Amino acid sequence: MSRITTLALAGAATIALIATPGAAQSVTPDYPATRATDTSETLFGEAIADPYRWLENDVRTDPQVAQWVEAQNTVTDAYLETLPGTAWFKERLAELIDYERFGIPSKAGDRYFYSYNSGLMNQAQYFVRDGWDGEARLLLDPNQWSADNATALADTAPSKSGRYLAYAIQDGGSDWRTIKLLDVDTGEELSDEIEWAKFTGISWIGDEGFFYSRFPETGEGQDFQSLNYNQKVYFHRLGTPQSADELVYETPDAKEQGHGVGVSDDGRWAFIYSSTGTDDRNELRVIDLTERASQGWAARPLITGFDNSWSPIASVGDTVYFQTNKDAPRYRIVRADLTADALEWEEVVPQSDQPISGASIIGDRLVVEYMKDASSRAVYFDLDGKQTGALDLPGIGSVGGLNGEPGDSETFYSFTSFNQPGAIYRLDVETGERTVFAEPEVAFEPEDYRVEQVFYPSKDGTRVPMFIVRHKDSTGPSPTLLYGYGGFNISLTPGFSPTRLAWLEAGGTFALANIRGGGEYGKEWHDGGRLNNKQNVFDDFIAAGEYLKANGYTGPDGLAIQGGSNGGLLVGAVVNQRPDLFDAGNAAVGVMDMLRFDRWTAGRYWVDDYGYPDREADFRVLRSYSPLHNIRSGVDYPALLVTTADTDDRVVPGHSFKYTAALQAAELGEEPQLIRIETRAGHGSGKPTDKIIDEYGDILAFLAHHTGLEVPPAD
Structure with a gap:
């Protein structure tokens, strides 16, 4: 089951030596003049001056803000060019980033899907293998999508059989998404296209279609500033226009609520997750997809009131496992029979002194991830909550992946630390057999x-x-x-x-x-x-x-x-x-x-x-x-x-x-x-590699200069 959540590289080192800060003296820049107004408002008896409120306007539509941005960048660029470490940091970053990077594979049917970057690609490509031993086949190359490489692949979701791929496109770093579809057999793009999707997952019902969440279309020029209210859940049926999409769930009387959907791996249940903000508290409703013919998208409340966190993990027959912090601030695992007249919650894995950060059912094992002083560990339980083992990890670090489904003991996971790029492993949780899928070679x-x-x-x-x-x-x-x-x-x-x-x-x-x-x-x-x-x-x-x-x-x-x-x-x-x-x-x-x-x-x-x-x-x-x-x-x-x-x-x-x-x-x-x-970089996600190198070269050179870090000379 796709987890539903609420709402983000080196050679011989030199030995650290203290240098005199500002040894390469720089002159404080002459800042551009910024127009100040007399804008002010009184809030709870206090006058709050806001002389630069005009800078809140969208730079794309307000020429005065655009001129201010240009003037500021001119001064900043000139200053950064004088710093002695800028060239070295950019050269070294390009070398450190230049290594093969693989995404954690996801399995659909007999196919394996994963991202890949050969090193300095601005955007990762997306591949599929037909069977584990199949030859890798390129499906998507975002590097061909825009001249400035600022159009990125934001999300992917293969259909249940792996026949189709839904994928989300992000342009210029924006949170808005356009969802498109691909026929994986032929590699051909389908005509389906979804607009105005945001803060959404993509959850398939078999190969029939998928759920997604969207907001109403904004007014002209307001897409980067207007408040996000009235999110709705829709179902898109393969091969139909967006205008034909079926409204699944909305709360018109509670416009502040956001909604997402996850479908259980067996295709039995669709869970609607509703929240009002970023806190770990949500309501939960369920649709029995076996009763669609008679019930449609009727959603039955499971959890009402925004008091605690409830995340479905997986279903085994009529029983569904959940992760929750109800009566457990560090989380626990519970289960319930969703066909029962009255829900009875049974505790499977109790709270411990280490918070649970995630859980999956893989094969016949419940795999629970814990955080021990901000470092990862993973423990195996049987489906009744008896501990059966633990994943062997090399030390302080973070685990990613460990997703799977009941009945299939195969999973993939990554391990990374401050001095170790993410290696990816293929694991059989039943036999314990582990093989390396990708282990980067770094400089x-x-x-x-x-x-x-x-x-x-x-x-x-x-x-x-x-x-x-x-x-x-x-x-x-x-x-x-x-x-x-x-x-x-x-x-x-x-x-x-x-x-x-x-x-x-x-x-x-x-x-x-x-x-x-x-x-x-x-x-x-x-x-x-x-x-x-x-x-x-x-x-x-x-x-x-x-x-x-x-x-x-x-x-x-x-x-x-x-x-x-x-x-x-x-x-x-x-x-x-x-x-x-x-x-x-x-x-x-x-x-x-x-x-x-x-x-x-x-x-x-x-x-x-x-x-x-x-x-x-x-x-x-x-x-x-x-x-x-x-x-x-x-x-x-x-x-x-x-x-x-x-x-x-x-x-x-x-x-x-x-x-x-x-x-x-x-x-x-x-x-x-x-x-x-x-420009065209957004909040951070989807930023092309060349912009990352350029930006962080500037940042590191600035911080180095003002802390006295002596940077080696550039080649």
């Missing part, structure tokens, strides 16, 4: 880098884990890049990144702090960093920086910080609160205006984590940390590089535009406050 020695985990106290005494990665011969302080997120129940686990490897190769240290707001320790860890507890997130991150300096990982002037989206908010907030602690920062696609975030696209969903700006109690909390509203003019700030994209319709670029304008207007000392604005 560095993984053994040259060591991964350690430390635990440090936050401001309130909470014990917080942090991963630290360094060259094995590094002993003294070195410029350090600290990364964090802290929100939306998202767990940061070990994973390989060419950009981080380039930083390590240049002599730096990388640290990842598993701060509150994430899901590393279950619901309590998430709740401890959201709503009126949001300050804990910032305290945890500040404490991580203090730990790194106090314990000699980095020197007094060598700490850079980075975060994206909610992590961009994190960077903006902690820089306001402790500008003395950090020496450089990259705030990427951040949520910077906490008083207006809920006015665009998906922003309204985030009230689960942030609260409602129009409710006074929440407003007071949001006002206290909003990056835009707490810039401290007259205080020396670290060097900041804000990054965003003109087509980001998740966190609209107006957040970053207004924040940068306010930074540049304030008196923040001599360090630069710059913004880098990418």
Whole structure:
């Protein structure tokens, strides 16, 4: 069953040495003038000035905003070109990214589908094998879809037999999707085409057709800004126009609800998952697909009220297994007979001290994934909940995949860590036989880098884990890049990144702090960093920086910080609160205006984590940390590089535009406050490889220069 969820590479290393920050002196840039207006509004008795509100307008339709973007990029590009490390980072990133990368195969019928990138392809291709020993056959090549390579393959879903492939196309990084179909036998594209799909899965009923979710069409020019309300579920029958699609489920009296569908592997049940935001709470309804002839799309409520998380795992006959956090903040596995007159929930796998991060039924085994201090482990149970074994993993890292279905013991999974690119394995869970499907050959020695985990106290005494990665011969302080997120129940686990490897190769240290707001320790860890507890997130991150300096990982002037989206908010907030602690920062696609975030696209969903700006109690909390509203003019700030994209319709670029304008207007000392604005790149997904190399080459060179990291000369 497709899991339903709520709503994101090196040679010989140099030894880390401390250099004098700013040794290659750069001149603070002359910022472009930004028009300030007298726009202001009174909220709960407080006058809130908003002089740059005009920068909220869509850059594609407002010439003044477009001119501002061009002027800012001109200044930023000129500054970045002066930095000594830019050329080396871009050259090395191209080498580190240039290795074969395979996606985890999915099986449909006797066919195996997977993505593949030979190294420097801007977009991964999509292949199929007819049988495991069959020859790989190219089905889709997104590199041929647009001149700038910014049109990407966003999702794929083979039909039950593998005869057809539904696939979603993403253009310019947008969250909007166009769904098309392919005849896998012939490789020919069918005439079917679905528009206005967003935040959707694709769930087939056999080879007949599939469920998907869509929003109403927006007004002209509003597709990148208008709020996403009234999501509906439709069924598309193969070979018919979208106008003939059947409405399956909607909630016109509750326009804020979003809906998704998953179909059980046996084709018996369709589960409708409804949520109101990003929190791990949902309602669940079920359609018995064997009764469609008489009942149509009648959906029977299973779970009502948005109190807990309920995710179907798989069905075995009339019995369906679920993962839930009801009465179990770290999750448990339960089951019920869905044909019974009254549902009776039976616990199969109880909650433990380690949160459950996922589960599947593969063959006759229940495979449950756990998180142990933000690292993966996987345990086998029989279908009655008796533990029968565990998956042997090489150490600290993250597992992906482990999907399957009852009656078929074959599965695939990946394992990755900070110093190990994702190797993919084929596994028979019944026999334990494991073979390598793909093991990348990379341009560095993984053994040259060591991964350690430390635990440090936050401001309130909470014990917080942090991963630290360094060259094995590094002993003294070195410029350090600290990364964090802290929100939306998202767990940061070990994973390989060419950009981080380039930083390590240049002599730096990388640290990842598993701060509150994430899901590393279950619901309590998430709740401890959201709503009126949001300050804990910032305290945890500040404490991580203090730990790194106090314990000699980095020197007094060598700490850079980075975060994206909610992590961009994190960077903006902690820089306001402790500008003395950090020496450089990259705030990427951040949520910077906490008083207006809920006015665009998906922003309204985030009230689960942030609260409602129009409710006074929440407003007071949001006002206290909003990056835009707490810039401290007259205080020396670290060097900041804000990054965003003109087509980001998740966190609209107006957040970053207004924040940068306010930074540049304030008196923040001599360090630069710059913004880098990418074109046709969106929130991050689908970004072509050449843009990734160019962007991260700039970011790393900026952070290196302002932390004193001495970058090797370019060839």
